[in-house]
Amino acid sequence: xxxxxxxxxxxxxxxxxxxxxxxxxxxxxxxxxxxxxxxxxxxxxxxxxxxxxxxxxxxxxxxxxxxxxxxxxxxxxxxxxxxxxxxxxxxxxxxxxxxxxxxxxxxxxxxxxxxxxxxxxxxxxxxxxxxxxxxxxxxxxxxxxxxxxxxxxxxxxxxxxxxxxxxxxxxxxxxxxxxxxxxxxxxxxxxxxxxxxxxxxxxxxxxxxxxxxxxxxxxxxxxxxxxxxxxxxxxxxxxxxxxxxxxxxxxxxxxxxxxxxxx
Amino acid sequence: xxxxxxxxxxxxxxxxxxxxxxxxxxxxxxxxxxxxxxxxxxxxxxxxxxxxxxxxxxxxxxxxxxxxxxxxxxxxxxxxxxxxxxxxxxxxxxxxxxxxxxxxxxxxxxxxxxxxxxxxxxxxxxxxxxxxxxxxxxxxxxxxxxxxxxxxxxxxxxxxxxxxxxxxxxxxxxxxxxxxxxxxxxxxxxxxxxxxxxxxxxxxxxxxxxxxxxxxxxxxxxxxxxxxxxxxxxxxxxxxxxxxxxxxxxxxxxxxxxxxxxxxxxxxxxxxxxxxxxxxxxxxxxxxxxxxxxx
Amino acid sequence: xxxxxxxxxxxxxxxxxxxxxxxxxxxxxxxxxxxxxxxxxxxxxxxxxxxxxxxxxxxxxxxxxxxxxxxxxxxxxxxxxxxxxxxxxxxxxxxxxxxxxxxxxxxxxxxxxxxxxxxxxxxxxxxxxxxxxxxxxxxxxxxxxxxxxxxxxxxxxxxxxxxxxxxxxxxxxxxxxxxxxxxxxxxxxxxxxxxxxxxxxxxxxxxxxxxxxxxxxxxxxxxxxxxxxxxxxxxxxxxxxxxxxxxxxxx
Numbered sequence: 001x002x003x004x005x006x007x008x009x010x011x012x013x014x015x016x017x018x019x020x021x022x023x024x025x026x027x028x029x030x031x032x033x034x035x036x037x038x039x040x041x042x043x044x045x046x047x048x049x050x051x052x053x054x055x056x057x058x059x060x061x062x063x064x065x066x067x068x069x070x071x072x073x074x075x076x077x078x079x080x081x082x083x084x085x086x087x088x089x090x091x092x093x094x095x096x097x098x099x100x101x102x103x104x105x106x107x108x109x110x111x112x113x114x115x116x117x118x119x120x121x122x123x124x125x126x127x128x129x130x131x132x133x134x135x136x137x138x139x140x141x142x143x144x145x146x147x148x149x150x151x152x153x154x155x156x157x158x159x160x161x162x163x164x165x166x167x168x169x170x171x172x173x174x175x176x177x178x179x180x181x182x183x184x185x186x187x188x189x190x191x192x193x194x195x196x197x198x199x200x201x202x203x204x205x206x207x208x209x210x211x212x213x214x215x216x217x218x219x220x221x222x223x224x225x226x227x228x229x230x231x232x233x234x235x236x237x238x239x240x241x242x243x244x245x246x247x248x249x250x251x252x253x254x255x256x257x258x259x260x261x262x263x
Numbered sequence: 264x265x266x267x268x269x270x271x272x273x274x275x276x277x278x279x280x281x282x283x284x285x286x287x288x289x290x291x292x293x294x295x296x297x298x299x300x301x302x303x304x305x306x307x308x309x310x311x312x313x314x315x316x317x318x319x320x321x322x323x324x325x326x327x328x329x330x331x332x333x334x335x336x337x338x339x340x341x342x343x344x345x346x347x348x349x350x351x352x353x354x355x356x357x358x359x360x361x362x363x364x365x366x367x368x369x370x371x372x373x374x375x376x377x378x379x380x381x382x383x384x385x386x387x388x389x390x391x392x393x394x395x396x397x398x399x400x401x402x403x404x405x406x407x408x409x410x411x412x413x414x415x416x417x418x419x420x421x422x423x424x425x426x427x428x429x430x431x432x433x434x435x436x437x438x439x440x441x442x443x444x445x446x447x448x449x450x451x452x453x454x455x456x457x458x459x460x461x462x463x464x465x466x467x468x469x470x471x472x473x474x475x476x477x478x479x480x481x482x483x484x485x486x487x488x489x490x491x492x493x494x495x496x497x498x499x500x501x502x503x504x505x506x507x508x509x510x511x512x513x514x515x516x517x518x519x520x521x522x523x524x525x526x527x528x529x530x531x532x533x534x535x536x537x538x539x540x541x542x543x544x545x546x547x548x549x550x551x552x553x554x555x556x557x558x
Numbered sequence: 559x560x561x562x563x564x565x566x567x568x569x570x571x572x573x574x575x576x577x578x579x580x581x582x583x584x585x586x587x588x589x590x591x592x593x594x595x596x597x598x599x600x601x602x603x604x605x606x607x608x609x610x611x612x613x614x615x616x617x618x619x620x621x622x623x624x625x626x627x628x629x630x631x632x633x634x635x636x637x638x639x640x641x642x643x644x645x646x647x648x649x650x651x652x653x654x655x656x657x658x659x660x661x662x663x664x665x666x667x668x669x670x671x672x673x674x675x676x677x678x679x680x681x682x683x684x685x686x687x688x689x690x691x692x693x694x695x696x697x698x699x700x701x702x703x704x705x706x707x708x709x710x711x712x713x714x715x716x717x718x719x720x721x722x723x724x725x726x727x728x729x730x731x732x733x734x735x736x737x738x739x740x741x742x743x744x745x746x747x748x749x750x751x752x753x754x755x756x757x758x759x760x761x762x763x764x765x766x767x768x769x770x771x772x773x774x775x776x777x778x779x780x781x782x783x784x785x786x787x788x789x790x791x792x793x794x795x796x797x798x799x800x801x802x803x804x805x806x807x808x809x
Contacts (some may be wrong), residue, residue, distance in 0.1 A: 041675075052274040059277065125661070134658035137618045138672045138725065139644035160281040167284050193291045197318055201292065205285075 029221045033151050036144045046149040054115050054150070055157030059164065065110055066165035069102055070094060070172025078180065091188050092195030094173040099196060100204050103165040105252055108211035111158055112244035116219035119150050120240030123223025124233040132224070147224060151216035158212030159205060203259040210251050218244040301350040302329065303389040307362040307375075308341050310397065315364050315373040321346045323377045328352045331375055346375060356393075359383040363396040569596040571729055571761050572617060577626035579612060586612055588785030589626070594729070594761055599751070601764045601772045601793075603807055604782035610765045611655070613782070614731045617763075618650055619643050630729075648676055651722030651730040651760075655737060657714040659706035665717055666702050669693070673724050692720040695757070696750060712743035716750070723754065730754070732764040736771045748774040769808060781807065 074094050081087050123146060126132050135142040170192055177183050222240040226232045312334060321329040329348030337343045344362070359380030367374045377393070387393065429437050572594035579587040586609040594600050604610045615621045617628055619635050628635045630646055638646070660668050669689045673680065680688075693699045696716040701709060709717060715735060722730060735751065736744035748771040755762060766772055772779060773793050780790045781804060789796065789804050797808045 041678075048271060048274060051278075052270045056270075056273050056277045122662075129656055129661075130654045130658040131660055133615075133620050134652070134654055134660075134721075136620060137647055137650070137652040138721075139647040140672060140675050160278065163281050163285045166288075193288075193295055196288070196292050196295075198289075198292060199318075201288065 025225070026218075026221050029224070030217055032143065033148060033217065036141065037148045037152065039144075041144075043145050043149050046145060047152055050149045050153035051157055054111075054153045055160055058111060058114055058157070058161055061110055061114060062107055062161045062165050063168050065106060066103060066168035067172040067175075069106055069165070070098060070169035070174075071176045072172075073097060073102065073169075074173045074176025075179065078176075088191075090177060091173065091183075091191040094176075095170055095192040095195055096200060098169040098173070099166050099200050101252075103169050104162050104204055104208050104211065105248065107162045107165040108158060108208065108215065108248045109245055111154070111161065111212075112215050112248060113241055115154060116215045116222075116240040116244040117237040119154075119216065119219030120223040120226075121233055121237035123147075123150075123220055124226035124236035127224060127226045128228060128230060128233055143224075147220040150220055151213060154216030154219075155209055155212040158215060159208040162205075162208045162211075199263050203255065203263065207251065207255040210255070211248055214247045214251060215244050218247060302347045303350050303353055303387075304332070305346050305348060305356075305362075305387065306390070306392045307344050307346070307395045308337060308392065309344060309362075309364070309395050310341055312342050312344060313364050313373060315344070315375060319373050319375060320367075321348055321375045321377060323348075323352055323355060323379060328377075344375065348377075354386060355379055356387045357381075357383040358385045358387055358391075358393075360387065360393045361396050362393050570594065571596050571631060572763070573627070573629040574613070574617070575627045575629075577613065577616065577628065578624045579609070579616065579621065580624060586785060587616075587623075590782070590785070590787055592780050592787055592790065594763055596761050597755075597759060599755060599762045599764060599775050599777045601766060601776035601779045602782060603766070603772065603779060606767075608782045609785060610782055611733050614652075614733060614763055614765060617731065618647055618652055648725050649728045651725065651727035653715070653718050653722050653730065653732045653735055655733045657706075657718030659709075659714055659717055659721070661706055663706075664702075665693075665698075665704050665706070665709075668706070668717065669721055669724050672721065676725060688724060692724045693717075695723065695754070696720045712739050712747070715739065715747055719747075719750065719754075723758075726758065728760060730760050730762045732762060732766070734765055734767065736766060736768040741770075744768055744771055745774075747771070751775050 074090060077093055078087065078090060081090055081093065123132070126146070132142045132146070135145065170189075173192075174183070174185065174188050177188065219240045222236040222243065226236040315331060315334065317331055317334060319331045320327045321331060329346055329352075331344060332347045333345040335343055335345070346362075348356075356377060357380035359382055361378045361380070363376050363378065365374055365376050378396075431437070570593040574593070575591050577587050577590040578585070586607075590609070590613055592600075602610050602613070612621060616623050617630065617635070619638075623636060631649065633642070633646060635643065635646070659665075660671065663671060666686075666689055669692065670685045673685055673688055689702065690699060693702060696719055698713060698716050698720070701713060701717065706714060706717070719735075732751065736747050739747065748768075751762065751764065752775055754760065762775075764771070764775055776793050778790070779793055779796055781788045781796070783803070789799065789801065791799075796804055799805050
């Protein structure tokens with residue numbers, strides 16, 4: 001009895017220890033990104049390629065989800081607002097919830113699924129097949145070429161994708177409103193614009209940069225530190241998605257608090 | 264190489280369209296809030312801003328013309344509001360314009376409403392202060408409503424008291440309303456009045472048409488003449504008697520008797536007058552008393 | 559023997575002294591000491607997991623050593639800054655076990671990738687010329703626009719070799735160059751190794767289990783056992799060794 005307890009205690013100890021080590025290594029990794037990103041030479045071409053792969057190639061997915069988000073949000077909010085006789089607030093409500101919260105978070109989650117897992121798997125397999133080592137022995141900084149470009153690409157592209165999701169979500173909202181009634185486009189858009197302030201746009205936009213950074217960072221970290229063996233590639237991809245999704249929610253929570261604090 | 268430029272073209276489009284969307288939104292939102300285009304600043308002092316917040320709309324004749332830029336304490340009792348409004352509406356706002364704070368619907372935001380001045384012809388300038396009207400606060404509204412409710416309460420209470428005393432009291436008015444006996448006696452009185460009226464009718468009829476002395480006295484001409492002549496006779500007789508009495512007065516034998524008689528007669532007259540006066544006074548007092556009770 | 563010693567004394571390009579490396583509790587290298595002389599082909603033999611690959615990875619600084627001294631071109635690897643280490647790395651070619659071609663790039667991009675980054679002054683045409691040149695030297699000119707996934711194992715190895723050659727290295731480290739290949743292809747690769755040494759005057763360390771390859775390519779052989787160099791000598795010498803364990807490699 002006593003023995004099993006000590007064993008469990010030891011296990012807990014090693015588990016905690018490993019968690020701390022993991023966080024420490026991830027932090028080191030994150031800091032290394034900034035160091036390497038500043039120092040020349042810059043891999044512009046690879047950055048553009050990654051931007052294309054991460055940003056442009058995710059656009060169809062984001063378009064569909066964004067449209068559905070706007071549509072569903074409108075249809076679901078209508079009965080509640082109608083109960084208060086505030087149906088005229090539907091465009092404002094949909095626009096505000098899309099811009100402030102739903103579009104950034106859902107887009108980030110979609111990209112965590114698509115991009116973080118992709119990066120995790122790609123870098124993981126490169127690690128396992130010694131491609132990263134090969135780069136290093138040919139005196140090319142693999143961190144700069146692989147990691148910095150990808151993290152920069154996600155940091156830049158996720159906000160852009162969120163902007164698309166915002167726009168398409170608002171179009172979806174318009175469709176949703178027109179299922180039940182007939183609202184003029186200009187009237188709808190003017191109501192949407194009227195309800196938005198800079199305090200809705202800027203914190204939400206800044207938040208998406210963090211989402212992007214962490215999606216790239218976690219994907220790269222998991223892939224770059226994959227152990228040997230084919231199995232670890234899948235593990236890296238999986239754990240990249242899970243960790244990135246969780247991190248998105250944590251950042252979102254912090255962002256809300258910070259926004260509350262300063263504005 | 265062809266492949267590469269292909270992806271770069273797509274990426275470029277992607278980025279440009281995205282940025283265009285973003286900048287467009289910023290521009291339209293900014294336009295809404297008058298961040299672009301020429302604006303002027305106005306100030307207004309308020310005791311209370313009723314929850315008006317930075318970013319709320321400023322309206323003139325119901326049209327949004329600007330936003331509240333800043334709200335600051337001036338001292339412990341007053342707050343100064345800085346508003347930014349479109350320069351193009353400056354020509355509609357005169358020096359005597361008044362700012363007030365209203366609600367935009369029941370649940371809606373507060374709005375700052377500017378009422379354009381009427382008397383003045385001088386336009387406002389940038390950085391001007393305009394007068395403010397105390398906002399209708401819900402609290403104030405409630406205070407005035409409470410006052411009226413209190414008054415109404417007082418009135419109904421008194422009305423209730425009045426009607427209850429009317430129903431149960433002993434006053435003349437209450438008797439008039441509620442006493443059965445009084446009602447019966449009034450009824451009787453009216454009946455007997457009716458009876459006497461009909462009797463009087465027969466009396467007057469018989470008087471006009473009857474053959475009795477009284478009727479003849481009224482209607483018979485001949486009898487009237489004879490009465491007239493007899494009255495003339497009586498007149499002449501009394502005249503003769505008067506002369507006799509006058510002569511007797513002057514007779515010293517009878518002078519004493521006549522003087523005595525005159526004195527007694529004067530005294531009697533005075534007494535009668537006094538009693539009459541007292542009685543009148545009494546009646547007057549009674550009236551006053553009754554009046555005060557009924558009041 | 560005599561000849562080898564003169565070479566060793568005259569010009570060692572790699573000197574390894576008392577190299578220790580352990581992973582956790584597993585002590586893999588327990589004091590490895592050997593030299594690589596200029597122009598020499600050194601074959602390292604040993605059982606799987608005896609630390610051969612780790613030793614050559616230590617040489618290029620891929621793995622940090624626990625203790626010992628590794629000197630390449632008279633510079634100690636451990637104490638070097640990353641920039642200086644990279645300068646040495648460009649003079650060393652490293653052929654990985656599975657060639658480690660960059661999957662997302664075509665053969666051309668795989669080859670020009672390194673070159674472009676080390677000589678930024680080169681024009682597109684010059685790079686193309688270099689790429690064709692090294693592809694010709696490994697005999698795979700026609701594969702230039704293929705993706706690594708389209709290549710066979712032997713072709714991958716050759717392309718991998720071409721990639722290491724493109725920077726004209728003075729030392730080439732081969733990590734099991736013939737593993738997973740059929741006998742004929744193995745022989746071709748072995749001949750290619752010899753040919754390249756002839757042409758470029760390179761020194762090489764070759765890790766292998768393949769005895770025909772070792773026989774063909776080796777000037778000298780060292781055998782690793784339990785983390786130390788067990789024996790050293792030419793192919794012929796070791797084949798006739800009195801040590802049964804050593805002889806067992808040559809059966």
